[in-house]
Amino acid sequence: MTAFDALDLRLAPGDGPVAFGGTLGAEELLAAYRRGLFPLPAADLYASAYNEAVYGGDVEAGRVALLPGGPDPYALAWWSPDPRPVIAPDGVRLGGRLARRLRNRLGWRTSADRAFGQVLAACAEGRQPVWLTEELAAALVRLHELGVAHSGEVWEGEELVGGVFGVAVGPVLSLDSMFHRRPDAARVAVADLGARFGAAGGRLLDAQWDGPHVRSLGAVPMARSRYLGELSGGAVAGALDGTLLPAARLG
Known part of the structure; x- marks a missing residue:
């Protein structure tokens, strides 16, 4: 089991991140690609704060998942565009x-x-x-x-x-x-x-x-x-x- 297995991409946004957090080891990265996701790490603290400001409400509402792992979850976004x-x-x-x-x-x-x-x-x-x-x-x-x-x-x-x-x-x-x-x-x-x-x-x-x-x-x-x-x-x-x-x- 990986952190990505619980994601239901049928309900995930197609024009924004579907999840934040997790880690970027090789195993985690491959698991993400197998589930149709790819990472977009934040370039710096400002970019991470921007992610939280823009998408924090969606995370709190459950529209965007928050994955375990990492000291700053908003430093790592996962995307799965649709189409x-x-x-x-x-x-x-x-x-x-x-x-x-x-x-x-x-x-x-x-x-x-x-x-x-x-x-x-x-x-x-x-x-x-x-x-x-x-x-x-x-x-x-x-x-x-x-x-x-x-x-x-x-x-x-x-x-x-x-x-x-x-x-x-x-x-x-x-x-x-x-x-x-x-x-x-x-x-x-x-x-x-x-x-x-x-x-x-x-x-x-x-x-x-x-x-x-x-x-x-x-x-x-x-x-x-x-x-x-x-x-x-x-x-x-x-x-x-x-x-x-x-x-x-x-x-």
Whole structure:
């Protein structure tokens, strides 16, 4: 049993946090992803106080759960948006212009799970508010060591120019964050990681937060109830092929 097992997401808000509190160890983090939740740690005491000011009434009324553990429950929020933006592993849109550039001019290469720590650090670099805390990063690194968290990398020579990382649960890969140091490199990273995940038996990429950017990647909204069914249904995706490959094959 975990603290998340008692949550009834059928009644949980779809446009706000569904719970506060708990801890961010690797086991707890994986349990959350298996239940269709992901964490959003507060960047500082001000952000924690803001969470309490905005959502404290919902917690007291029982509309948002309060999980045991942690000295400051409002320092850690758990989200499960409804609907959820999802993409088929082979459905990431590159667009005609980028596809032509990959085929004709760019010498990028791609890999998976070769530079997880570097991708994590690059995704955290300069981001405000700071959500990828040291505690969360440590839990994600542990999940990567266990073969659950994955990264996709785009290389220009020996330089890492783009990447994405996420957590796999059954046939679903939940994408947490991406970065780019060259235009469109993050998009290529998502397309490549999606292709590798699909080849390993994966069925769905979860983009977590809806918006114009993920819609441009090919995301479509899926009701949370159906998304939760996808998490628990079907075969578990296998290990990803991390071979260094030319990005031109995606074009």
